[in-house]
Amino acid sequence: MEKPIIEIVDIIDTSLVYGELSHAGSGGICVFVGAVREFTNKEEVVSLEFETYAKMAIKEMKKIAAEASDKWELNKIVIRHAIGVKSVQEPVVVVGASSAHRNDCFEACRFLIDTLKERVPIWKKEIFKNKSVWVSAHP
């Protein structure tokens, strides 16, 4: 597998990912984009604010990419997360993989986003009109 592209950025450009994952040996490219949703539990979200422990987040994302390439036959991987304040509909995370056949990149893509959400030290605050909440902080 080629060296994965792993980044934390201020703004995500979703038009880059196809070129980054495109590969002569890959018949399949699978990408997940996470974006800011307008409502949480019927409450209108004004924006999301992301912060990270960047050094550790990059390390964890590299581990996740390595685990994915052990589990599936992949040619390329992208894991990119945005930080800062994001408005409704803005992209906040892009993960994807390319592989010879579609099954590997489909399964790997799901693993990349699910594992990122479990382990990578990034925190999201939901800003509502009258309050703000750190997501998942409390049971």
Added chain:
Amino acid sequence: MEILLFGIAKDIVGSAQMDLSELKSRPSSVGELKDFLCDSFPEFGRLSSLAVAVNSEYAEDAAVLEVGDEIAIIPPVSGG
């Protein structure tokens, strides 16, 4: 001993960093540090989870804290 704080941990303590050098008995392990935090700021005990990273890796409660380690409090993560 400097501790980095992120997310809700930063709000609970009211600062992005905490210096434990002045403490009479400094926590010597990850588990002791968690106990210290929950005793000093009970709000830590109400979180869904509480992890500590030593030198930017998740660390078990038994892990020993050395002078010069980079220590970070990792409240429940919520990326994506």
